[in-house]
Amino acid sequence: MKKSLFLISLAAATVLSAAEAVPAQDSKAVAMEGVKYIKMLGKELKGNLVKYLKQDPTGLQAAYFCAKSAEDLTKKVNEKFPPNVLVRRTALKYRNPKNKPDATDRKVMEKMMAEMKAGTFKKKPMVVKVGEAKRVYVPLIAEKTCLKCHGPADKIDPKVRETIAKKYPNDMATGFHEGDLRGVIVAEITPQN
Numbered sequence: 001m002k003k004s005l006f007l008i009s010l011a012a013a014t015v016l017s018a019a020e021a022v023p024a025q026d027s028k029a030v031a032m033e034g035v036k037y038i039k040m041l042g043k044e045l046k047g048n049l050v051k052y053l054k055q056d057p058t059g060l061q062a063a064y065f066c067a068k069s070a071e072d073l074t075k076k077v078n079e080k081f082p083p084n085v086l087v088r089r090t091a092l093k094y095r096n097p098k099n100k101p102d103a104t105d106r107k108v109m110e111k112m113m114a115e116m117k118a119g120t121f122k123k124k125p126m127v128v129k130v131g132e133a134k135r136v137y138v139p140l141i142a143e144k145t146c147l148k149c150h151g152p153a154d155k156i157d158p159k160v161r162e163t164i165a166k167k168y169p170n171d172m173a174t175g176f177h178e179g180d181l182r183g184v185i186v187a188e189i190t191p192q193n
């Protein structure tokens with residue numbers, strides 16, 4: 001992941017709404033723990049993405065990697081976490097149907113989008129309580145490199161487009177511009193008993 005993504009002020013971690021509010025001191029500790037796991041997944045995925053993009057700037061090799069291995073790699077990284085922790089990626093406009101957002105994911109991303117529109121958005125983790133579990137959301141902002149596979153369809157290399165269309169016939173994850181909210185990485189931490 002881009003460095004700046006993690007230069008987030010944990011002290012400033014916010015909560016979604018009063019109904020789901022997590023006590024402040026609690027929220028900070030949870031945010032720190034969640035961000036630690038989120039960084040691990042982010043580093044694996046982005047590290048590979050950058051490596052393949054360097055080898056092949058058209059993005060085709062990187063597209064093969066994402067299409068073939070992003071899911072497995074996510075599983076593998078999760079195996080390193082304690083059993084009560086799950087880290088995944090999701091988006092409002094998603095590519096892999098397995099990354100479809102649930103109601104809470106949607107609410108969080110809609111709030112981020114609304115803040116972006118209002119000019120009050122800050123790139124920081126958001127902590128939300130879902131039943132007994134706590135979730136830490138870190139926003140993923142589209143950068144130039146992301147647009148090779150998530151930009152406007154006519155700007156994506158035809159071979160890359162073909163590779164993506166083959167694996168994801170119902171892809172919604174194109175048409176993004178630099179600075180858009182591409183999605184989130186979320187760490188869900190359930191209490192251990």
Ligand code: HEC
Nearest residue numbers: 062063066067070089094095096099140146149173182183
């Ligand atoms: C080389 C092509 C490529 C590039 C570049 C790329 N992605 Fe993706 N992205 C994909 C593919 C393919 C998937 C589906 C992976 C899967 O099956 O889980 C995906 C999935 C995602 C997802 C999971 C949600 C979903 O839509 O399924 C997020 C979030 C995401 N990408 C963000 C980014 C960000 C942020 C960047 C830039 C830092 C980026 N991507 C760059 C190809 C790419």
